[in-house]
Amino acid sequence: MKAMITGNNGAVAPYVNRELKSRSMDVTVWKRELVGIDNEEEVYRFIEETNPDIFFHIATGPIEWLEYIAKATKKLGIKLVFTSTVSVFSEDKTGPYTPESIPDAENSYGVYKIQCEKLLKEFYPEAYILRLGWQIGSETGSNNMFDFLCRGQQDNGCIEASSQWYPSCSFLEDTAAAIVDIALNYESNTYLLNSNRKYSFYDIVLYLKRLHQQDWKVVETNALVRDDRMYDDRIIMKPFDFS
CATH class of the missing domain: 3.40.50.720 (NAD(P)-binding Rossmann-like Domain)
Incomplete structure (x- = not known):
């Protein structure tokens, strides 16, 4: 094919x-x-x-x-x-x-x-x-969340992450x-x-920090209060599990 x-x-x-x-x-x-x-x-x-x-x-x-x-x-x-x-x-x-x-x-x-x-x-x-x-990738240099977080830490000395925002x-x-x-x-x-069924942006950032062993300073905020999760039960997609 x-x-x-x-x-x-x-x-x-x-x-x-x-x-x-x-x-x-x-x-x-x-x-x-x-x-x-x-x-x-x-x-x-x-x-x-x-x-x-x-x-x-x-x-x-x-x-x-x-x-x-x-x-x-x-x-x-x-x-x-x-x-x-x-x-x-x-x-x-x-x-x-x-x-x-x-x-x-x-x-x-x-x-x-x-x-x-x-x-x-x-x-x-x-x-x-x-x-x-x-x-979400694992490298910098492209348009993905990991790159965004690395640049945020580098530019601002910390990463502000809302615990009230649930992204897709x-x-x-x-x-x-x-x-x-x-x-x-x-x-x-x-x-x-979408793989995110239950985690806030703050939860996701903390998980990525542990996963990639990054020395990020993560600051919890409630600056963004929104649910952007997409649900489609017609398809099978591996959900996040950070336990």
């Missing part, structure tokens, strides 16, 4: 890439320096020539690029998987969120992802939409496994991926 993936320089896609290869799948990485994203014919030709069974669109890019990908994969009969975000829900409201929750974000990133989801429903209704939470988040390895499992074994739909 063949897969194509975008965003391999980001946080999530490299883990999905490794997960696919661990399942003996042939993976083609979209390299923007070699294949343009602003020409519909070029996009179509590259996808047609590569002929993947599944296309994983994980990169952030112009919405027109997504439109070209959606049109091409739909026409060619290729399964399309798109990663969205919990940020489609408003920061001025609180969850928890379920598959029935209506996206209502006002911030630019959330609005962008809502537009992407709407575009897919127009051009490729059978596409998979996977809403992800904040990803997952370890990158678990997210990658879930993305591939859904693509291979589930019907097309919109799915919510």
Whole structure:
């Protein structure tokens, strides 16, 4: 089986890439320096020539690029998987969120992802939409929670963490496994991926401090009072267990 993936320089896609290869799948990485994203014919030709069974669109890019990908994969009969975000829900409201929750974000990133989801429903209704939470890696240098915490400690001398905020988040390895499992074994739909069932941000930071043996100064706050957890009982995803 063949897969194509975008965003391999980001946080999530490299883990999905490794997960696919661990399942003996042939993976083609979209390299923007070699294949343009602003020409519909070029996009179509590259996808047609590569002929993947599944296309994983994980990169952030112009919405027109997504439109070209959606049109091409739909026409060619290729399964399309798109990663969205919990940020489609408003920061001025609180969850928890379920598959029935209506996206209502006002911030630019959330609005962008809502537009992407709407575009897919127009051009490729059978596409998979996977809403992800904040990803947790084990290295600095990429957009993940561990990197954020390391930079916070370095810049501020401490990490302020709310015990009243319950974020949607997952370890990158678990997210990658879930993305591939859904693509291979589930019907097309919109799915919510989150491993955090019961822990506050403060709890998570303390756990990561122990896990990675970091000399962080963690300060408990209640500055953010919100529940951003997503729940989707249709899928199986490994939950956090810090006991």
